[in-house]
Each structure stands twice: as C-alpha cells, then as structure tokens.
Amino acid sequence: GSGRFGIVYDSSRDAAGQSKTKIERRMTVNIDGTGATDTGLEFGGRIRLRSDEGDTSGAVGSANIWMGNDMFRITVGNTDGALVNRIAYFDGTVGLTGLHDADNSFNIGTFQSLLNTYSSRGNAGDVVRLDYNVGGFGLSVSTDSTGDHLSNGSEDAIAASYNFGDWTVAAGYAKNANNATTAAGELDMWSLSAGGQIADFAVNVNYSDLENVGSKAVLSGSYAFDATTVTAFVAHTDEDSFGSAGIGATGDETEYGIGFTHSLGGAVLAGGISRDYTEETMADLGVRFAF
Amino acid sequence: GSGRFGIVYDSSRDAAGQSKTKIERRMTVNIDGTGATDTGLEFGGRIRLRSDEGDTSGAVGSANIWMGNDMFRITVGNTDGALVNRIAYFDGTVGLTGLHDADNSFNIGTFQSLLNTYSSRGNAGDVVRLDYNVGGFGLSVSTDSTGDHLSNGSEDAIAASYNFGDWTVAAGYAKNANNATTAAGELDMWSLSAGGQIADFAVNVNYSDLENVGSKAVLSGSYAFDATTVTAFVAHTDEDSFGSAGIGATGDETEYGIGFTHSLGGAVLAGGISRDYTEETMADLGVRFAF
C-alpha cells in the first residue's frame, strides 16, 4: 500500500465560503492474490481499499482478475483499457497529487478522463483486455461494458508499443471513447507517445485526438540529480471547431506545469504547480510513501 | 481468497437492448481472525471483501463472530441458518457460477433463497446459530433478526445431520422461513437430504417443502475420472395449489442441468448448462482459482 499527505492550492476555489487551500490525504491498500497452475499459467486478482481527504468513508474498488504468461494475458474487470495500458500518458505528471492532470493528452478541455482507467474507488466499467508481449513489442486490445447483459455502447480499443533500448513508442485507437449509446454520439480517440532517456534526462511526447472535439500535444521532460528529480511539461490543445472542447476564446490553449520529487529514503517529498486550460493555477506540496 | 472469470449465457435476457451473454468476474477475500483461550476455547471472526462483474464498487460483507470447541460452537452475525448449515443443498451445483441454482431444493419456483444464508456483500440478517457435534451426529439451531432491538418476525430453525462412513443424511425445519412480520403470513419450510459415495460416483437427493407454496425434489450425481468431474441434476417442483409457486400451467415443472470441472493444477476449468422452471436456459464456461 501507500500513503500521502500535504497541502493543495487551487485558484478556482474562490466562491463565497470556499477556501483555496485544503489538506490532501490519501491511503491505498492493495489486496492481491496470485497463483500458478502446474503448467506455469499464472493467475491473480486485485482489490483495492482507498481513502481520501473529504470522504465520508473508505472505499473498496471493484476487482480485476487476470490469467496468462509472459506472452499472453487476459485481465477482466476494473482495469485500464488498451490505450491507458500502452500509451505513456503519465510521464509528465507533476506534484504530489498530479494537480490538474493537464499533462495527460487524453484530457482535452472539458473532456476529462473519458478512457477506461482503473478506478480506485469504483469500477472502470467491466473491461476485458488482452495483452500480447514478445521482445520489445506489445499489443493490447480491450472492450468494456461486458458485465451487465446489456448490449449498450462499449469502448473498443487497440494499442501497440515498441521498446528499443532507452526509447519506447506507442500508438492506439479507441472507438466510442465516450461510451455513447447511439452511433451518432460516438467520439473516437487516437493517441500516440514517444519517450526515452538521454543520460540523466528523460523526455516524452504524447498526443491525442478526440473526434469532433480537438487534439492535444504534450511535451514533458525530467532531470534527475542526486536524490531530486525535476519534471516539467507544456501542453497545447486545439479545438476542432470554436468551443468544441469548451475552450472557445481563441480556440486553443496552452497548459504547463513543473514539479519536483526529493527522496527522503523510504518517503518522498513532492510538490508542483500547474496551469490548466481555464487559466486557473493549482499547486501542492507534501510527502508520500509506500509500505 | 478466490477468483473466477468466464462467460455466461442466459436465454432470458432477450429484451431490446439486452445481450444474452455477459462476462462473469468475481474476487473474494476472506479476512479471518482466530485465537484460543488458555482453556482451549477457540474463537474467531470473518469479514469478507467481494467484487463481481457489473458492480459499482467492491463490497464488505457483514461479519460473523464465533466461539466454541469441537463439540459446541456459537456463531453470531452474518452466517448460515441451521438448515443451510446442515442440509446438503449444494451437491448438485453445476457450472462456473451455479447458473440458475435450480439444484437447491429450497429454491421453489418464484420463492428463491428465503433461508438464512451467509451474504458475501450484505448481512444474512443477524443470525445466532448453535452447533453441536458428537461422533457422526450434528445438530444446529438458529434464529435471526437479533441485532436491532425489534421484536419483528424471525426465522427459527433446527436441523440435524448424521454421517456414517461414506454417507450423510440430514433433516431440518424452519419456522417463518420468509421472515413474515405477522403470524398469518408465515411460511414454514422443512428439508431433508441424503448423499454418499460409491467408488468414483457421488449421489445426493435433497427435498424441501415450503408451506402453502410447493415442494421440490432434487436428484444429483457426480462422476470423477482423472482430473475431471461431471455433475448432473434433475429437480421436480410441485405446487401446493395452481400457481402457488409462480409456475401455473401444469402446476409442476422439471429443472435439470449438467456441468463439469477439470483441474488445471492450481486452477479449475468449469462449465455447465441448466434449465429452470421458466424453461429458460443458462450456460457458462470459465476458470476459477484459490489464492
């Protein structure tokens, strides 16, 4: 499991009765079961306990169950879809908490977190994902909405990644990323990422295009020295049509952020600041640790 | 704990927007605490985490607490009543998931799962059960609705079992199996079972009668060879009066099913097919494992 606490500033919390700062606090406990058959097929499952500041109780995330070997694996339940599993969306994440998560290219204006992603308190949506890995090559395919005897709109996705030495590239496509129940309402998304390491520098680009809404390109870099790592990103969103991603004004917007982590040996001091497409600022500072 | 996943077919899911198939997925984690006094009295408790396909989060079942020795034991809380604890209702269970659970004689037409039974996501209903075991003889008595300072209708039950060699017989009676709050609304149930082993064959009969509703007799058998076991059952329900169990038409109905398990050494491949009193068909196939 892991824990973290600290302070968060959010400039958007400026209504009457609101406070721009709050105390962040999170605890995560993973309960994992694993085993293997006589023929070497591995299997397991995960269920997570999670508590955050401001909750009225802790939560139990829905589980996922998996089976496979080094080459093939099937994962069923509350798990990432193919894109989130393969694309390097998170290399530019800054701060203790991730702040606006503006460094994830799948967050385009008001369209946030559409893609199937493991949910710590809920259920990603009954995902089934198949992974295939051989050498540096990996392929994932996924669908969702599989557990309810309904023929409703599902997100179907495919993504591939290729690793060569210090560099990894990935690309993927999700049909009906927004789980629309009518064909006319479906929004498809495609994404790609490329990242690698040059001595103490890490660099990543990730790009996503959401049909009829807009596209977002993110460039991020990290520099590690002694026990400290500094990470920064800049992201640019272009709307497909004026206001289609909730930006309007000029139809495009730049987001950016910078953060650091400093190892305390067992725990990590982390902080950062970011600015999102609404031109609001978030900042945080705190400590996180694993146990 | 344990996990399972697979595919389920249900012919009854044929409305517009429905799919007859779904992906089954379950994870169970038991958190058990046990200890003993200096005089050798054992005690303990169980709390269960459970997640299934289609849930919006995992669940925490209510706990049970027990204390006793080889001869006497008291169990308090979320636990089976006397009948479910003693009667061999489940020997004919088929498939990965149990399908219609039509092999349980206490499921009579539309009257399903009335008896106090451990609930993996909820609470059986604040049961208190006393167990007595000596030699091959066992006796259980139970009541429920004990935890709420209310004098509402409780299910009170008594059941006994006797084991001799490869054979076990059991019988029991539950007053107010439906937890009616008025004496006029009470439905009593009695059940019996007999089962045993002949070489690689296992055979079981279980029978239940629900007052004013109907009765159900189930015959099941299993045959084990190498790593495979095949199980089949046939069940016949007779209504006490036309339509009293929701069957009507002829006033009686036959249900049946067949399934198999095949050990993978650490995991089990399981599948089956069954037909219930509504003449609908369910089938499933998948893998389950313990960890």
Added chain:
Amino acid sequence: GSGRFGIVYDSSRDAAGQSKTKIERRMTVNIDGTGATDTGLEFGGRIRLRSDEGDTSGAVGSANIWMGNDMFRITVGNTDGALVNRIAYFDGTVGLTGLHDADNSFNIGTFQSLLNTYSSRGNAGDVVRLDYNVGGFGLSVSTDSTGDHLSNGSEDAIAASYNFGDWTVAAGYAKNANNATTAAGELDMWSLSAGGQIADFAVNVNYSDLENVGSKAVLSGSYAFDATTVTAFVAHTDEDSFGSAGIGATGDETEYGIGFTHSLGGAVLAGGISRDYTEETMADLGVRFAF
C-alpha cells in the same frame, strides 16, 4: 483486529414492536502500514474494517496518515482531536459495549460525542493533529474540516497532559466543539482529567464544560484482583440554564454504572450496568477478544 459478542438490555426500547434486548456483535480489522525514512522519521497509515450487529454491510472507515518521531508527530485524516487524544475520558467505561457512555464527561445530556473522535465506520471530519511529547509532558493541537476546500466552521483544540509516576493530569480546550458554521452558534468546550494508581486501585476524575449547555463531572474507580477487574463510575451533570442540556426537571442529573471484566486468557468476559440522565437502564454481558 478484535471481535466481541453478547447480549444488551436497554430499558428505553419499550415502544410497540421493540425488544429491550438485542444480540451485540462486532468485528474490527485494522489495516496498518508503517515505514521509516533513512533519517529515522517514521510514517504510516491506518484504515479500518468494521462490522456491527444490525448493519446491512461491513464498513471501511476513512484513513489517517501520520509522520513523525518520538517528539513530534502529525496525524492527518480520520483521527482523534487534541482533547480526545489527551484527556482520560474513558477510564470509567463499563460493560462489554460501554453502554450509555455516560462515564465520558464530554457527553452532557443530549449533547453526545461532539468532539472529533476517530470514526470506525466513517470520518472524524478531516482532522489535522500535531502531537509533541517530551519527558512526561505532552501537547496536542488540532483542527478539522481541512479536506474539502471549504472555509466552514472548524473545531480547533489544544490539550496538554503531564505524567508523573503513577499519575497523569490533562486539560484541554476546544473552540467550536459543535462545528457551527456561524460564530453565534459556536459552543466551546473545556475538559480536564486526573487519574492514577494506588496499589490495585485505579481512580480517575474527568470534567467537561460545554458553553451555554452545562458541565459534567465524573468520578470512576477500578479494583483488580486475580483475573478480574471491577470498574464503577458516578457522573453529575449541571445545566447552565433550565433544560439547556435537555435535562430540565431539576436541571441536574446523576448517572452511574458498574461493570467487570474477567480474563479467560486470550479472551475476556465482560459485563456491566449503567443508568443515564434520562433514567433509563442499560446492561450487557458477553465476550471480547483480540486476534
């Protein structure tokens, strides 16, 4: 974790359809994570699973996260406020379950459990508490309502304790103990306690005053012999004005109780009886154990 079960009598449950007795049952599982940095700073977190009689499912309490050393510690989240952390409110607790909890001086008439206290099923209210300990001296300060970006009324508290040999004294003050959102509605509380040990006898006094409501003084004592401990308390509440604490009649009220625990070596037999300010009687008897 721990468990308990037994029987509870409550004379106030005398309405139609009610029963004065119920079966008590509780299971508690603490999931703790701990660690330390290279420089010896310790950190950790706790999340609790809890199930009680009468619940519809088990519960996951919100978590707390802490970091510090022998001298300083910060605890964030679902945790006791400064008063409950320092004042010896609970030395006079009787019975298996605590019964009316009338021995806690912060429970004044109808004003029950206002102070920030760790919640086993919920969240104390996003408390941040700082503890300082040196020699026998300890100081705690706390606030709450820190996790929601709201500037609503918080309970702010300070308390100190001092231990010398077998005796400990403590005092504390909470501003806005009732979390009122307007200054006019705020009720402040102050408390003190003193307790110690004389051979096999333990004695404690604790006193609380809730602004505009009333005050309560509690005297309790315990006597231990062989495997048995007997504890008794008497508490007197005075209203600030007639009916201000919901007592009325004479404007003051005496509460009392007596209980025992008897070690079974691994488990404990416990029982007690108490009378509260409404002149109702509760009694209980049962077993509790840790595992």
